[in-house]
Amino acid sequence: MLDKRFIRENPDAVRQAVRVKGLDLDVDELLRLDQEHRKLQFEVDQAQSRRRSFAKEFARADEERRAQLRAEHAEFDQRLKELREQLASTGERLTNLMLQTPMIPWDGAPVGPDESANVVIRSWGEPPTFDFTPLDHVDLAEKRGWAEFARARRVAGERAYVLCGEAVLLERALHSYALAVLGARGFQLMSVPALVKEAPLVGTGMLPKGRAEIYEIPADDAYLAGTAEVSLVGLHSGEILDAGRLPIRYAGISPCFRREIGSASRDVRGLLRVHQFEKVEQFVICAADQAESDRWHAELLGAAEEILQALGLAYQVVECATGDMGVGKYRMNDINTWFPSLGMYRETHSCSSLRDWQARRANVRYRDADGTIRFPFTLNNTAVATPRLLAALIENLQTADHRVRVPEVLRPYLGGRDLL
């Protein structure tokens, strides 16, 4: 969500953002509603002011005068009621449009309609070469008894999976390692709800646009969050933080649920695109300062790269195009990790800066040293998301005899074993 004043003063910048992000938002209608809303607000204010003074007069009046006042104000009350209704309905329409306002993307973002316009900005590592025919993660896992797919789908339908035995330990090792890396970098470890109310989903920007992507539990007016970010933002919703508390850095771990409606029949095999997964997410709330936010963006990207490098997985860092980055993003960098079975790099991490777009929605504020109340900037990035990263790991580190080399950093979590 953008600042209304900013929209009034820079409508062209907003129109431009709507265009390059491929959105459907009528900025002129928004401006018109904003103006109408302000006009109605003014009228309602005046009417209520009058109502208050009338009430005071009433208190002082005698019975005869009171009867007279009641009669006089019947019509006025009706008018006030109508004004209030108009204000409410205009406000509702305005809010609907405001929730669709996009963050203005940064100058460096490639302009393009979708991920095809993304640009690789750096690479690390070389895709492994095998002197045998490598298996994909599904065949490898089944051969080793590390996963069940057919049976899992009997239980939970398409895209379901079961991890078994050592795969369970390996998955947990990835998360434990990610938490250790982030803990060492000063992040507060947080295990957060995945079952959430509507408000934090709107606050993060997952709703209203992403409704089709989110599991809904109508009986309880609840939803299953697709990322820990939802809870982490929601934790501070409505608060005015002390500037001294910033930056807030969280490493949030949670199960994540996504309906994958827009990807039906894509990646249906294996562990790449599933409805339920486990993720450690990095999340930062920092002062409303672009330079500081940029530093955190680099830091979040750096933590993810540290993890991938320690795991020995080749990856590329991608500068995401305007059409790929989503409504609220200022800047987005995906990290794509090499998957031998696909012969390509696939997204395992996504690092985003949102400036104050999310804080505004979630109503998270802070008090600056000089007492000014501001909306902070928020950023987030994946640290480890499994089983997708687990699949990358076993594919890349497999051996000819269908075993998997354990990266050194994971060995402490696997009883010191260097081979599974």
Add this chain to the structure above:
RNA sequence: GGAGGGCUCGCCUAGUGGCCGAUGGCGGCGGUCUUGAAAACCGCUAUGGGGGCAACCUCAUCGUGGGUUCGAAUCCCACGCCCUCCGCCA
């Protein structure tokens, strides 16, 4: 699931229909005093919207949303959350 109690300005608290955007204390900030500090004393100390160049004016907000009333923190209804007890349960 059942029964009860509660939700007021950072924290605690006063307030049962108009004098209440709201009392008092604590905390915080500024000042006086002091060599310095403490104590004491004085002052300030919510957020959002609208109007105005500005000083400032105005409206809204006492968990949320409705209702009653000329007028609601206060009365009524629904919902949310917290606490206590019983039951159930990982």
